[in-house]
Amino acid sequence: MRDISQFYTEINQEAPSSLAQDVGHFNLFVIDELYKGATEKPKMSYNRRTYHKISLIHGRNRVEYADETIEIEEYGLLFSTPRVPYHYFPQDLNQSGFFCVFTDSFIPKTMEGGGYDELPLFRSDHHPVFKLNRPEFEKLSSIFEKMKQELNSDYAYKYDLLRNYVMEVVHFGQKLQPAPAHQSAQNATKRITSLFLELLERQFTLDSPEQRVQLRSPSDFADRLSVHVNYLNKVLKEATELPTSQIINRRIAREAQYLLKETSWNVSEVSYCLGFEETAHFSNFFKRYTGLSPIQYRAVIEV
Numbered sequence: 001m002r003d004i005s006q007f008y009t010e011i012n013q014e015a016p017s018s019l020a021q022d023v024g025h026f027n028l029f030v031i032d033e034l035y036k037g038a039t040e041k042p043k044m045s046y047n048r049r050t051y052h053k054i055s056l057i058h059g060r061n062r063v064e065y066a067d068e069t070i071e072i073e074e075y076g077l078l079f080s081t082p083r084v085p086y087h088y089f090p091q092d093l094n095q096s097g098f099f100c101v102f103t104d105s106f107i108p109k110t111m112e113g114g115g116y117d118e119l120p121l122f123r124s125d126h127h128p129v130f131k132l133n134r135p136e137f138e139k140l141s142s143i144f145e146k147m148k149q150e151l152n153s154d155y156a157y158k159y160d161l162l163r164n165y166v167m168e169v170v171h172f173g174q175k176l177q178p179a180p181a182h183q184s185a186q187n188a189t190k191r192i193t194s195l196f197l198e199l200l201e202r203q204f205t206l207d208s209p210e211q212r213v214q215l216r217s218p219s220d221f222a223d224r225l226s227v228h229v230n231y232l233n234k235v236l237k238e239a240t241e242l243p244t245s246q247i248i249n250r251r252i253a254r255e256a257q258y259l260l261k262e263t264s265w266n267v268s269e270v271s272y273c274l275g276f277e278e279t280a281h282f283s284n285f286f287k288r289y290t291g292l293s294p295i296q297y298r299a300v301i302e303v
Helices: 004-010 031-035 134-151 158-176 188-202 218-225 229-240 244-262 267-273 279-290 294-301
Strands: 026-030 051-058 061-064 069-072 075-080 087-090 096-103 129-131
Touching (some): 026 031, 026 134, 026 158, 031 096, 051 158, 061 075, 075 158, 134 158, 188 244, 218 229, 218 244, 244 279, 267 279, 267 294, 279 294
Antiparallel strands (some): 051 075, 051 096, 061 069, 061 087, 075 129
């Protein structure tokens, strides 16, 4: 996992002395300034990291997940956590906006369920990337401007204000998430679906080949959620229109693509950490979802 000090190396900036302190770190950058004098489009690779990042961008950009590409033609808002891997490709040098980075300890884990990346924005299988209109971009720009001014101030409690501004942007993003149809806040279907997706997603911070996902089958998840497997299947089919096994397998296939693309682990190591007993079974599974064997997939992305 890359830590926050490596981030500063990537963007050719001197790391603040405060990084050596055991406190939460926060910093903000103006994209125009980072692009000043640039002669080529940078590729912003996102490997799993120990910090969070929120980007407000104005420009043509492409965001790539293992299985999806999102084209941003003008305005976009991107949230990233150590659990959300993607690549961010600016399509030209005409870029502006802001981004901020902060460590886990910057946002205290006082909210229900944990910290920043336990919020509903990150619990579902939706990607936290949003296309914005101009009024939305301008409203968010004003919040980032406040962050910039506060960061440069001498106010003794400026980091308390900065936390509030960060959470204001997060809640803005949560409001952009489409609301589930015909479901109330207390609806059992919504609650079970949310818990299932959270359990599924939490398995995929795999930092070494020795780690292994533990929940692989619908019955594994049903046991953990203390519900009958038939009830779980019914709830998820109602909420997502997909069978439980297909939701699980799609997520495993997406993780397999990430690991093959972003790590040097061999195929048997990837197979093991994703819960397959035989590498051949993993290869067949991967080919069924991508049309390529793991070795063929790696060969294609390395071209």
